[in-house]
Amino acid sequence: MAEFGKLLIGIGVLIVIAGAVLMLAGRANLPIGRLPGDIAWRGKHTAFYFPLTTSIVLSIVLSLVLYLISRFSR
Numbered sequence: 001m002a003e004f005g006k007l008l009i010g011i012g013v014l015i016v017i018a019g020a021v022l023m024l025a026g027r028a029n030l031p032i033g034r035l036p037g038d039i040a041w042r043g044k045h046t047a048f049y050f051p052l053t054t055s056i057v058l059s060i061v062l063s064l065v066l067y068l069i070s071r072f073s074r
Contacts, residue, residue, distance in 0.1 A: 032058075 025032050037053030 022032070033051050033054050035051070035053040035057065039048070039050040039052055041048045
C-alpha cells in the first residue's frame, strides 16, 4: 500500500505542476488552445471546438518530459 500511496502523491504533484504551467501560459498570452490547426465551428445555436494541434503539441512535450524523467531516474 505504501507504493500505491507514493504513486498517488506523485500523480497529484504532476497535476499541480501542470495546472501552474497552464496558469502561467495564460498570463503570458501563449496561444495554447488557439493554435493554427485547432478546429472551431460555430453554428447558429451550437459551437464545436477541438484543439487538434494543441493536443499534438502537448502530447509531444509531455512525452519528452516523461522520457527525460525516466531516463534520469535510473
